Amino acid sequence: MKTDAVFKRSFNDALDVLSRLGDGAPLPSEKALSVQLRVSRTTVRKVISTLSARGVVTGSGRERIVHSARGTMWRFPDAETVSASEQVEKRFMEWILRENTRPGAIINELELARQFGVATTGIREFLNRFQRFGLIEKRQNAGWFFKGFTESFALELFEIREFFELRSAIAFAALPAGSPLWAQIEALRDEHLLLLEDIERRYHDFSDLDSRFHRLVNSAAPNRFVDIFYDIITLIFHYHYQWNKRDERQRNEAAVREHIAYIDALLSRNAVVVALACRAHLESAKTTLLRSMSG
Amino acid sequence: MKTDAVFKRSFNDALDVLSRLGDGAPLPSEKALSVQLRVSRTTVRKVISTLSARGVVTGSGRERIVHSARGTMWRFPDAETVSASEQVEKRFMEWILRENTRPGAIINELELARQFGVATTGIREFLNRFQRFGLIEKRQNAGWFFKGFTESFALELFEIREFFELRSAIAFAALPAGSPLWAQIEALRDEHLLLLEDIERRYHDFSDLDSRFHRLVNSAAPNRFVDIFYDIITLIFHYHYQWNKRDERQRNEAAVREHIAYIDALLSRNAVVVALACRAHLESAKTTLLRSMSG
DNA sequence: GGGCAGTTTCTTCTCTATAAAGGACCGTTG
DNA sequence: CAACGGTCCTTTATAGAGAAGAAACTGCCC
Structure with a gap:
């Protein structure tokens, strides 16, 4: 029901x-x-x-x-206000990211269903949707294979991310002066400054700002496959950092400063400067993720 | 059951x-x-x-x-040797690609289930998996939205494809002389030549060769997100060209020749030459797809 | 006659049930 | 003793049912 x-x-x-x-x-x-x-x-x-x-x-x-x-x-x-499918997502992410589920583990629908207290249909549906994130693989008639939230996952993720982000950032810098996106990015810059002023208390607010910033950059040259890819980033980061609070304030403060530099680069409209700032930000995001995974 | x-x-x-x-x-x-x-x-x-x-x-x-x-x-x-889920895939692709389903159409699970003669569970499962291909979008508690197999879909698809293919091709050209992939690509070149000799009769065999070739190129620098993206390409092309046979022989013959030029470029190990051959091939693939869509 | 609440119809979400397929265990045999 | 077939248990794939929720229809009232 x-x-x-x-x-x-x-x-x-x-x-x-x-x-x-x-x-x-x-x-x-x-x-x-x-x-x-x-x-x-x-x-x-x-x-x-x-x-x-x-x-x-x-x-x-x-x-x-x-x-x-x-x-x-x-x-x-x-707890009663979230739908079964959202519950499954949360519990599943918890299971793979927090409980150190081993790469190579076989995922058993029935067992997960019992563990999560939902029907197998709910699990199947989630796994089918989740497949696209590259962490699991389906074996026809024989369950699911967990590939692991490993270093190579993170490296492959960031390789693509850099491609996409660079592409969008260059497109953004080339936007005509009349584009409404310029006003939006300036507004976002102000939000970053405000957050920085009160970073001691508000550092949790970064995650939302981060997602909005990158989606705004992508909107300079809309591409549904880039958007779909960003869903992965958003989901992984959302859950991973929700449970890895170590150095959260410093980490976020550094990222806010990088964003501001990145925005300034965009405003300069100089492709070379943009590429530098963009790469610098992604490089440090990658380092941060890799460090938090090994610890 | x-x-x-x-x-x-x-x-x-x-x-x-x-x-x-x-x-x-x-x-x-x-x-x-x-x-x-x-x-x-x-x-x-x-x-x-x-x-x-x-x-x-x-x-x-x-x-x-x-x-x-x-x-x-x-x-x-x-007909009895294909599972229900494969049947649904085929019927659904037919529905959107052949029956000119309109962009913006609302997809009704119950109606499709009746039409395809399967239970709603089967339809839901398929739609959830199919979501990642960027052709449909879920509206919570309110069905699915068909975005359309449109020109912009094709353009977005090829933008990403060019990024990925170029990346893999450059990586391939940079492979050390001892890599087993060199032997494989030479073998694939021979298969292309064989096919070309008998192209009048065997032109249908191109589709499989095409898929194997591009996956081999990608394997030079494995990345699961690139592989996932290629699943989209494979699926779309498989069904689209299955029902659009116009000029198939000429189309495939041209593509085989482009592949050979592309392979020769890879064998030259010169990044500039590779990029040229790769772009030329993708450009003509894009033109072919766009033309077959509008007709 | 435009906005409202009451009523009806249709669709999605989620659970349960069951046959098909997978796979482990075990005694046997060459 | 390794490979085999027999037995049995587990898991997946699919059907089906029913409550929750969306949306259209209807007539009322200011």
């Missing part, structure tokens, strides 16, 4: 919306809420009827009143 | 093996057959017992005799 994670997440989100509206306010229309919560009206109606049952909303039809003071406290646990 | 396509394919293959052994020969051991047919002993045993039931094999245990003269004629129809 499908889980009701969408409903539970929407319910929690709705509580936030209502508390911002304040006590006694009229409830927005179902349509308005469905737009705001980004779910269908069907789900919104289910949320409203649950809210009504708990007394957080009273009235009926078009005459509904918010009582955010009452029982706004209780929420669904976060 | 799982289909028994593996069994049926193995049964047909076994008939070929037996007819080569000739009448009255002793049946090879189960282990030997399982290696030869590339299936498990379990399947081999099922094949043998079916052969026995039909009288093509007599005796029992280690004392079995082949009677290839008897009833060797009957085989399982080819």
Whole structure:
């Protein structure tokens, strides 16, 4: 049976919306809420009827009143607000990146399903999607083969990454002066400066900024295969660094400075300068990843 | 329920093996057959017992005799020897490449399942795997979006292909004189010459040679992401040209000549010459693809 | 008559079930 | 004692079912 994670997440989100509206306010229309919560009206109606049952909303039809003071406290646990497939992704990444799963290990769908508490279908579906990241290989009628999150994986990843990033950066530098991307990259530069000022406290915010920066660079010359490749980078880095916090502040601070140098290079519109800054940044990202893997 | 396509394919293959052994020969051991047919002993045993039931094999245990003269004629129809997932792949490719499915079309799992005569699970599994080819996109809880086999798809594909192929070709040319790949590429050159001599009749054989050639070039500097990308090329070309036979002979003959020039360039070990030959080949491959798409 | 809630229909997500295929173990035989 | 076939258990591939969620339809009301 499908889980009701969408409903539970929407319910929690709705509580936030209502508390911002304040006590006694009229409830927005179902349509308005469905737009705001980004779910269908069907789900919104289910949320409203649950809210009504708990007394957080009273009235009926078009005459509904918010009582955010009452029982706004209780929420669904976060664990129940993520769909089964997202759970599988998280647990699987944990399994290969944290638990030092050996290269060459055979992956057993049934065993993983039991371990993760989901049906085998969920595991199969995930593995099929995950295949494209080059960490596992399918053996027809005989399970999956884990190739290993190894040094050679990282080296191959960075070889391609350098190709793609350099290509996009050169294309970016060659953008006409009127391109809206120039304003965006300047804005991103400011965000980097702001982050740097408060790096002691906000160093976790780098990961998001990093992903946005590289995707902006890529958007100078859109190519779906480059985007697909960046999904790998994003996923690997997201999970790997989530569990490898060593030197996180210094690491991120250095990367922010490299980004700024890289952005300045782009703004100079000089291809040679761009290539230098880009390579320098990727080289240090590679070194950082390799070091964190061996440790 | 799982289909028994593996069994049926193995049964047909076994008939070929037996007819080569000739009448009255002793049946090879189960282990030997399982290696030869590339299936498990379990399947081999099922094949043998079916052969026995039909009288093509007599005796029992280690004392079995082949009677290839008897009833060797009957085989399982080819359609029953392909697994459900392979059927889905074929039907789906047909659907998007031949039936001119529109860019922007919404893909409905249930409808495809009915149309293809398989369960929705099979469709979902295929779509999840197929996602990496950049032709479809998933909308959470709301089906799939077909981006279209369009000109921009082809252009993006070839942009990356040129990057990768050039990289591998340069690496190939830089291989040490002692590398076994030199002998392999010379052998492949001879195969090209042979094909060219008989091109009028054998022009269909090019597709396989093409794939082997490019994979050999890539093997000079192995990178799993390059390999993954080549899966896309192989799949797209395989199906697209299977249904676009126009000018096939001329097209393939030209490509064979380009390959030979490209191989000669590699053998010269001069990076500039290699880059020229490589680019020339890819440029004409791109032109050919684009022309066949618009027509 | 445009926006709204009530109703209905259709699709996706996820689980369970089961036959097919893989593979380990074991006693036998040449 | 190595290779073989018989037996049995495990795992994968596929069908099928049903709840959750999306979206279209309908009539009401200001």
